Amino acid sequence: MARRLPETLTGFAVIIVAVVFLGYALNRTGAVTTGGYTLRAQFSSIGALTVGADVKIGGVIVGHVADERLDPTTYAALVRLALNDDIKIPADSSASIASDGLLGGAYVAISPGGSNTMLAPGQSFAVTQSAINIEDLLGKFIFSMGGSSSGGKSGAATAAPAPSGGK
Secondary structure, three states, X not given: OOOHHHXXXXXXXXHHHHHHHHHHHHHHHOOOOOOOEEEEEEEOOOOOOOOOOEEEEOOEEEEEEEEEEEOOOOOOEEEEEEEOOOOOXXXXXXXXXXXXXXXXXXEEEEEOOXXXXXXXXXXXXXXXXXXXXXXXXXXXHHHHHHHHOOOOOOOOOOOOOOOOOOO
């Protein structure tokens, strides 16, 4: 029995470390909200935006994406944003989905408006801009370049006009 005591204590230590790590991971990914208030935004496309992604104003993180779901009647993406309590958003602000570069993750960028009225918890942004699909843009660019590379010439030779000869 004395030989199993160290094994039992080691097992308990591993379980405690696992629980602490799980709590930390859930807190960092945004699965557990740590206060604040929520706002809603509706987008036609959210691209690579995920739950837990940052919400930024002027490049400063002010919250995270708390939830994403599909509206079954309009087929729009409904996003719930959890913002810090000390950040108040003017009612005429807009929300857009931006990227941290070509290989970076997506985040929600808020452009503050100039209204003196602030959005109340649970309200929605009136103006939103959906994610830009880089693959679609590259495809359009490549196809537009492919159509103009022939220069509008066909394979048939064109005859030059005959010179008018006057004497």
